[in-house]
Amino acid sequence: MIKNIARFPLAMLPTPMHALTGLSRQTGIEIFIKRDDLTGLAMGGNKTRKLEYLIQDALARQADTLITAGAAQSNHCRQTAAAAIKAGLACELVLAGEQNSRNGNVLLDTLLGAKIHWTTRDERQQRMQSVAKDIEQRGHVPYVIPVGGSNAVGALGYVNAVIELEQQCQSISWWPTHVVLATSSGGTMAGLVAGKKLTGFPAEIVGISIDKGFDEFPIFENEMAEIALAAAKEIGLDSSFRGDDFNVIREYLGSGYGIVGPEERNAIYKVARSDAILLDPVYTGKAMHGLLALIKNGFFDPDDRILFWHTGGEASLFGYETELIPDK
Numbered sequence: 001m002i003k004n005i006a007r008f009p010l011a012m013l014p015t016p017m018h019a020l021t022g023l024s025r026q027t028g029i030e031i032f033i034k035r036d037d038l039t040g041l042a043m044g045g046n047k048t049r050k051l052e053y054l055i056q057d058a059l060a061r062q063a064d065t066l067i068t069a070g071a072a073q074s075n076h077c078r079q080t081a082a083a084a085i086k087a088g089l090a091c092e093l094v095l096a097g098e099q100n101s102r103n104g105n106v107l108l109d110t111l112l113g114a115k116i117h118w119t120t121r122d123e124r125q126q127r128m129q130s131v132a133k134d135i136e137q138r139g140h141v142p143y144v145i146p147v148g149g150s151n152a153v154g155a156l157g158y159v160n161a162v163i164e165l166e167q168q169c170q171s172i173s174w175w176p177t178h179v180v181l182a183t184s185s186g187g188t189m190a191g192l193v194a195g196k197k198l199t200g201f202p203a204e205i206v207g208i209s210i211d212k213g214f215d216e217f218p219i220f221e222n223e224m225a226e227i228a229l230a231a232a233k234e235i236g237l238d239s240s241f242r243g244d245d246f247n248v249i250r251e252y253l254g255s256g257y258g259i260v261g262p263e264e265r266n267a268i269y270k271v272a273r274s275d276a277i278l279l280d281p282v283y284t285g286k287a288m289h290g291l292l293a294l295i296k297n298g299f300f301d302p303d304d305r306i307l308f309w310h311t312g313g314e315a316s317l318f319g320y321e322t323e324l325i326p327d328k
């Protein structure tokens with residue numbers, strides 16, 4: 001754990017890490033998995049670790065209402081709604097896009113009592129600000145969490161995660177050469193890269209972009225470097241970060257954010273049937289498609305050891321039944 005910064009406990013840590021024996025056999029390369037789908041907060045996921053620091057900050061600022069935004073099937077919004085309950089705060093969510101299914105995370109947001117504001121992707125930032133203003137006018141104190149919880153405070157959760165991972169690797173004497181994860185708003189990868197610098201963790205961190213295309217190179221990498229730098233500052237780590245510190249792979253976007261095509265579907269089916277691991281349609285399914293393609297294309301040496309970071313999201317499987325069970 002990072003010693004000098006308090007966190008509001010939400011996650012059941014450490015999350016398990018174990019071999020994917022079936023997939024390792026099928027691919028001929030050693031693959032382990034880090035189970036952040038099991039962080040334990042209302043179906044888990046990577047946002048729980050970020051929220052431990054964000055909630056601590058919200059409470060320190062005397063806030064009484066959390067506001068955040070995401071897509072209709074946002075795992076971040078669902079975990080924020082759950083975290084708000086644990087911390088005794090209200091929660092208002094700005095959800096963008098089509099309310100094409102009320103199942104999955106939308107159902108859970110509702111069960112968890114969050115107030116939902118529907119908007120479009122282009123208008124969600126503005127809408128968060130107007131929701132915050134309304135809350136203020138009602139005499140309350142809002143705390144706006146950026147999309148994905150990706151800022152310096154949130155990224156601390158993944159600096160911590162590297163410290164946790166290092167201890168786990170130590171205890172089983174197994175060290176990955178590569179850590180592979182789905183990257184989107186960038187806070188998770190920024191925290192991991194900062195944590196790697198802090199601990200000297202030996203693996204290369206490989207982010208598979210699930211939404212940022214080549215048109216956002218190197219903007220996205222530079223944004224993550226900024227988050228990593230600010231997170232490092234928070235913990236007094238004197239270090240610099242550049243876009244070059246971030247290895248982001250952009251070839252496996254498929255048809256784009258949240259769209260499940262045959263590649264994502266095949267990856268989800270493959271790992272369900274090799275190891276009984278459920279991936280999600282938006283993030284980990286795409287990232288696993290990317291990992292399998294990288295293995296096939298010779299990106300790795302046969303004696304490399306891969307750690308796939310499961311960042312959660314299975315709740316959204318239930319919002320994607322038509323894409324996941326195609327007619328033929």
Ligand SMILES: *Cc1c(COP(=O)(O)O)cnc(C)c1O
Nearest residue numbers: 184185186187188283311312313
């Ligand atoms: C948010 C999310 C990610 C991406 O994390 P970022 O920090 O936004 O890059 C990956 N997987 C799942 C399941 C998520 O919900």
